Structure formats: C-alpha cells, structure tokens
Amino acid sequence: MSAVRIAGLCKTFRVSAVIEIDDPADDRLADFRDLSTADRRPDRPGGRGLVIAEGVVVVERLLASHYPVRALLGVRRRIEALAPLLETVSAPAYVATAEVMAQTVGFHLNRGVLAAADRAVPHDAETLVSRANSLAVLEGVGDHENLGSIFRNAAALGVDGILLGPRCSDPLYRRSVRVSMGHVLAVPFACLPSWPGSLDLLRDKGFRVLALTPAPDAVLLRDAVREPGRYAVLLGSEGPGLTAEAMAAADARVRIPMSGGVDSLNVATAGAVAFYELAAAR
Numbered sequence: 001m002s003a004v005r006i007a008g009l010c011k012t013f014r015v016s017a018v019i020e021i022d023d024p025a026d027d028r029l030a031d032f033r034d035l036s037t038a039d040r041r042p043d044r045p046g047g048r049g050l051v052i053a054e055g056v057v058v059v060e061r062l063l064a065s066h067y068p069v070r071a072l073l074g075v076r077r078r079i080e081a082l083a084p085l086l087e088t089v090s091a092p093a094y095v096a097t098a099e100v101m102a103q104t105v106g107f108h109l110n111r112g113v114l115a116a117a118d119r120a121v122p123h124d125a126e127t128l129v130s131r132a133n134s135l136a137v138l139e140g141v142g143d144h145e146n147l148g149s150i151f152r153n154a155a156a157l158g159v160d161g162i163l164l165g166p167r168c169s170d171p172l173y174r175r176s177v178r179v180s181m182g183h184v185l186a187v188p189f190a191c192l193p194s195w196p197g198s199l200d201l202l203r204d205k206g207f208r209v210l211a212l213t214p215a216p217d218a219v220l221l222r223d224a225v226r227e228p229g230r231y232a233v234l235l236g237s238e239g240p241g242l243t244a245e246a247m248a249a250a251d252a253r254v255r256i257p258m259s260g261g262v263d264s265l266n267v268a269t270a271g272a273v274a275f276y277e278l279a280a281a282r
Helices: 027-032 056-063 076-081 098-105 125-131 144-156 174-179 199-204 244-249 267-281
Strands: 002-004 013-020 051-054 069-074 089-095 113-117 134-138 161-164 189-191 207-212 230-235 252-255
Touching: 027 069, 027 089, 027 098, 027 113, 051 056, 051 174, 056 069, 056 113, 069 076, 069 098, 076 089, 076 113, 125 161, 125 189, 125 199, 134 144, 134 199, 134 267, 144 161, 144 174, 144 267, 199 207, 207 244, 207 267, 230 267
Parallel strands: 013 089, 069 089, 134 161, 134 230, 161 189, 207 230, 207 252
Antiparallel strands: 051 113, 069 113
16 A cells, blocks of 8 residues: 545555545446435445445444445545544545535535445354343334434443344445444344244343333333343334234333323334343343
C-alpha cells in the first residue's frame, strides 16, 4: 500500500488508494449504485448481497468488524474524519461531491459517506447457543427498522446473540444496518434450521425459553427471570406476534406489565424491556 495525502488533512494515512471521482457512471462505483432501486440494489440478498454502511459512526463500526471491506465512497470531509481508521484498510476510498454521490446511489445522502463490504461466513446456530447466556429469538420480524433496533438494543443491554426463525428480514439490509447504528455487525446472529423444532437445541444447552406475549394470563417477565440462568426470549412479528406453534414450544409465556388501554408494545421496545430484565437478573 502507498501513502496518499488528501488536501486538508494534517497527516498522511495509508490506504490502498484515495481516488477522486467526478463521474457517477464510473464503473468503480458499482458497489454503491442504485441503492434505491429494489431489484438492482447491491445489498439485496438475492443479488450481490453486499453489506452497505452509511454515516461515519456506522462506517467506523464496519471497518472495525470482521466483514471484508471492499470500498468507501464519501465527500471529502467525511473521508477525512475516517482518516485514523483508514490507515489499516486495504480498500479504495473514493472521494466525490455530494452531487456525484446522489446521482450514483439514487438519492441525496445526508450522512456523506458509505462503505461496502462482503458478507462474512455465517455463524453456526449450535456454536452460538453454546457460547451464550442470553439470547433473543425472532419469529416473523419483517420490518427492517424494527430488526435494526432489536440488534442495537441487544448490543446495549448485553444480549449475547440473536437467532432468526422463519419470515425474518435480512439483518444486513442497509436500513437494518443503519438503524442498528452498525451494531448488527457486532452482535452475532444465526438462522435456525427448523421451526419451532430448533428451540429444543436451546433447551439441550440449558436455556429456558420464554415467549413474550401481552396475554393477561401470562407470567410476569420479571418473575420468570428471578433465578440466575440461561434465558432465551422469543419475540414475534409486529402485528400478530408469535404463532401458536412458537408459544406451545416455549417453556413459559411471559408478559410485560402495561397500563390499561394499551394492548401491546412495538416489538423492538418490548425486546429492550426484556433484555433489560435479563441483564438485571444476571
């Protein structure tokens, strides 16, 4: 790698290349093109399946993660802000104007910088369960913003990992990565091979599986985690919640007490409350 100086930086930093781009059609920007086009976007799982980080904080977390970085694209001041981390990155950093970036990605990017990475080797569910003491298990969480919020809450409150059941969205979709503030890149996750049969894997490893529901006859969550132990909290889809099959496969149905007239909490909010109770019980 060669040392490259960008005008305005007070020091030289090492990257594979810092390259000025003035043409939004430049082939070198292919990883960032058409982010707003559903059938062509580079982070689409059925397509190229790249990981796209947006904004300085999220890009920093991508650079610090185990995901192999392919390239960065940003306005000059955002690339300058990342200079210390770029010393160890062997990927090109493209500098462009806000207008060139907007034409490339398909919309005006307020955060001013993007990074693209390849996906890492997926975690194995059994290995993840073996190493964890607290887990979130998701069924049918299809909203990318809720999914990203769940990962951010899990990181903040010490949940060791997230297991994905059927009908969950892709955690590495750009919106999920952004809403998680990049924490989806650090919290380990794995897909369960069968549902709800894979919940037996958790029990075999000593987990007590708790299905979160607003049902008034469910046990209070706080009462269910009074004793130290390994706990997995099941969270269901934003509308109907957990399926009857998931409820039946759990060790207990638990609820968060709420004031009268409120029938439920947003799934990410409910998850945060549950994760807090697990942390308090440790």
